[in-house]
Amino acid sequence: MSVTDLPGDRPPDLPSAPADPVRPARRATPFAALLVRLHFYAGILVAPFLVVAALTGLAYTVSPQLDQVLYGDQLTVATVGGQPRSLAEQVAAARTAHPDGALAGVRPGTGEKTTRVVFSQPDLGDRQHTVYVDPYTGEVKGQLTTWFGSTPATTWLDDLHRNLHLGEVGRHYSEIAASWLWVLVLGGVVLWWRRRAAPRSRMRHLVVPDLSAGKGVRRTRGWHATTGVWLAVGLIFLSATGLTWSRYAGANFSAGLDSLRAGTPAISTTLDGTPPAAGGGEHQHGGPSSAAAEDPAAYDRVLASARGAGLSGPVEIVPGDLGAAWTVAQTDNTWPVARDRVAVDPTAGTVTARSDFADWPLLARLSSLGIQAHMGVLFGPVNQILLAGLALGLLCVIVWGYRMWWQRRPTRTDRRAPVGTPPARGGVRGLPWWVLLLAVPATVALGWALPWFGVTVLGFLVVDTLLGAVARRRRPAVPVSPAPAGS
Template identity: 30%
Template sequence: MSTKSWPDYRAVWRWHFYAGLFCIPFVIVLSISGLIYLFKPQIEAWNDRNYDNLHLTGDMKSASQQVAAALATFPGSSFVNYELPEFDSSSARVVVKSGETPMRVYVHPESLQILHTVPENSRLMRWIFRLHGELLMGDRGSNLVELAACWTIVLLISGLFLWWPRNAKGLGGVLYPRLFNGSRIFWRDIHSVVGMWISFCAIFLLLTGLPWAKFWGDYFKQVRQVTGTAVVKQDWANSSRQKSGEGDDNGAAEHSEHSEHGGSRRKKGATQTTPIDLAVLDIMVANVAPLKLDAPVIVSAPGGRSPKWNAKSNTANRTRRVTIDLDPKTGATLNREDFKDRHWVDRAVGFGIAAHEGALFGWFNQLLGALTTLGLVLLSVSGAVLWWRRRDQGVLGAPKPMLNPRVSLGLLSIIVLLGICLPLFAASLVFVLLLEWLLLSRIPSIRNWLGLIPAKP
């Protein structure tokens, strides 16, 4: 049986083609931004190198004095959090809220000189994070990214179906590309073989990124409510407001990663009701420092109606994160939550997010993520080249449908399963099918350009 006579082959090929044209721009942007974000620790260490290699004599000022210096830089500002120095030569990092803007202030720990100030949301990696997760468009961008992610999953699954070696005569073009058999075979093999090697890692990255998406994240919360697996708070955010820190009780973002992934433990919209005695911060730091939590360690002021202080290890490897509630007078630990104490669903998502960000198993995790994202860029470029070379003049170049298409029960089952797991995919699929049936197929010029006219037997 020839490849193209297989049931579902042409239908899968057509949807692979249309999904590819839609997804290519998004895949390139998200892959490049994701590649950059994989190396966030190295990039931020380089950006902050001038503030982490100070020549200090040992006469360190207290944390409260360092915070006071930061507050004096922005008159009328309020204290948000203090980051424990990671190295003995590090400057103090203090986040204050000036007006409606959270500001990160780098303070010399001995002289109290202000070394640098920057709005939290203007930092390079915060900008990359928003580009990667929402195309700098807030929740609407998040929905668009999710839609592209859903269809990219479909694209990869359909690509594996098309790659499957039904009549292969050797491993060339199956497990390795034939590089010297002409440009047509070169680009086809690059596309199919690279796709085969990276598909499973790419699908994993796409699935583990969904909890951050606005639509799927809300859907996931509803599923957890129905199944009785919901928790009071989760360790990641899926709305633009939460990610930017605007939902924190004092209106300012906490530490960049803390706010990016919804780490605040306070209620949205709450405000600081009583002035904070900064001297208490010294007590909190003295109690938290000996715990040797993984950096960065953030000590946050009380917020809303709760008088408790909060300390959190906000390490990128979420499996090592710790959150602690502190007594407002003595700094004693009132409650401690380690990763192992969380609900199994949150632990599973935490593992996935840590791997997604390249933080779960060190440099090899970053390397695997980098190869996958670069492979996705190569897939997009090779797919675009293949389309451009095969298209006829004056038409889109889509594979024509069969006169009597055959769709198997297996294909329908996969579509239904994907629709249940990816509701935005299901909604968009129904929309596209209705649009084609009610409008596009009824206008001859559009019908011909889109390739909706069945091929002659």
């Protein structure tokens, strides 16, 4: 025994350095548990739709440059110079090159752009033939089959992004992706926000990945979460604007605008002062060709009246039916947009009605601008770069999400599994009654407004309930010890 071990000779206890306080693990609230489980399952099951939407959207962002490479000879002139020839001469040249079909519209060439003379034919459906004319020489540069003015390449990429070239059936995929994208983003942001309770030294890792974290799920989660936070606003914008012209949610959106009298206003083309019918979208083909529409001189008269009414820049002239006014609309979709319209009597050359973009309802203007931004034309090349960045960022977030699923897999010999287990269920049962009272009607209303969201939520609930029932049946029963005698 050492001397110092004797009771009377023990030196006084020296104060030891305080140990680092151990921060107790945060107990997940029922809401957080439910949100984690929803984010997990929605991410796993909806991510494939988002991958397709991101890849096809990324391809669409380069459509203006692709058009220039493929159709530059038709879309632009070789030399800009001199006074443009009359529209009458240009329309006559286009009609000679394309004797079939009804004249549906004319877009006079400005600057280096050629004049576009559009012909509709019953066998083309919603497609049209567009003849391109050099406005300075009157030479026909070629013709293409177009869709709302889009070239074949842009139309192909647009169909790929909207419906995978599967028609109305294919549109379901993009609506599912748009219906869930905002849910995944907001859920991820809320889960990220809960991490604000972390020590101050870790606060910066909410917006900057924690590069000090070791390899594994922690580092992957850092990249997944912080990238998602940076992209959140842009992804929610893409989700909202994509839903506005989806098949079912878009129809509900349009109906809501009409009920609020907030849709795109129609412009009257009657010559007797009769007000226009309600509604009026931005995508409008020319009406049936009348005798006046086939008169090339009428286009110069109508264009001169529209220019006199203040419609500058690129415009489109759409002839009306016999005895109706023609519509001239500005088509500049680059910010600041020019979207004013006038109706012109093709015989007298007088302006009979007007609709200025500044007078549209606020929701109609926001919807129009949102669509142009979603299509990558509102801010020119900058818009394209931003959309490409969002698409690439979303793909990275999805890849990191699947990687976390794989990294969380059990690796013990007796519990080996190919992927990670889902978060525990039971979050709904732990919610207060008043939360359920508010959440259930809200979810039902949201499912009605976004039908594919409602259908898939219902599908998630059914599948999850069945899986829970199967898991309970497979769980071995716990033996109950017999009660002691005499108790």
